Amino acid sequence: MNLKVNYSNKNDEALIRLSANDDPEALSELYDRYKALVFSLAINIVGSHETAEDITLDVFTRVWQKADTYQPGKATVKRWISTIARYRSIDVLRRRNARLDTSNPRWSDFSPDTLPARENPEEVMELALIRRKVTEALLKLPEEQKKPLALAYFMGYSHRQIAEILNKPLGTIKTRIRLAIHKLQQELNVIEDMNDRSKSK
């Protein structure tokens, strides 16, 4: 006899465990929770909706195939999935040998209208608040820090590669990236806890 299980009440780690045991409903719930995160990240790295769709499919297929390798103590499920998404997107972009757009439109384009509709209006507002805080923190970074950070985050370039692209000394690039992350970490410290409460159950 099949009992109807309420997957929306399960936390992320439980869903990963169920996925590892071949439960497609668990993957379906994970997909619903993180599809926007993965898809948005992919679009912002590769710049193409169609490619982002392929990447999203790849990412969740990989989540399904590698669910048994997830280690709870190492990272949250959200971080694990977003890391897979980011690296997959960077990998696809590098294979296309795309030229980098260094004007950072991705981080400067904020509009509440682009938020996806969800059933829970509180969640929409909380996401909007987090995004506003992150955007404001990014806007506060000096351009000389934002550019190398964007190259590192969206393209996965190493210090050395970024130094070459921007024609700056290696030491300068290392310092600017370090300062950028450190500054963001201080600016965003307040909202880290909010984000944890709103996501993983």
Added chain:
Amino acid sequence: MMDHNQIYELLPAYALGILDDEEASVVSEHLASCNKCSARFSAYQNTVELLSFGAPRVNPPAALKKKLMHKIQPKILMNDKIKRPAKRSTWGAFWHKFSPVWAIASLAIISALTFSNLVQWQTTEKLQDETAQGMLILKMKGTTRAPNADGTLVIGHNRLRGVLVASDLPVPDGDYQYQLWLIKNGKPKDGGVFSVTENGYAVVEVASPVSLLNFQSFGVTLEPAGGSLSPKGQTFMVGYL
């Protein structure tokens, strides 16, 4: 050799995943034994994770989910209705060791019988098909429901016929049988229904109107006795071309 301060300064870049292999290795080793750097690194990781929120959030098209669920199709969940096999018997071990040979022998016997029929029918074209390239062997593996299960699918010369030799499949209740599926583009076609011996073994003749090499994967599920029109039960073995 880097000192503590040098490693400390690399932590943001490590969180971004942009250190070269050598630097990453040094930092990783240091983090394993330095609580202060580990705590700082964790904070940087949280920060990098939040950067994803800087981008406008967009949903993918609704059809993408259907694609995903179709792609993972071979793994289907149902209630467990089977007994696990007892320890492999000596006889079972014998079959397991020689299953590829037995599969080939079975196919040779089937081919020979077919050949003799063809001679009687005097059909020249079919004789030519039977002498095409060599046989192919595809290994199938048990899923988490049957981790010890093993399968060998031998595909014959003309690619339209084959023999599956399965071992160590759990023995189901009398109301259930196993069913082989030939899967292409996520769509399964019936490959035959079969039962296993008390030791979990079966030899199954497989026939297809199109080349078996057209299919991308093969799966064995547990179905109500007599089989199903489409897979409804748990998957016990899979193999991929």
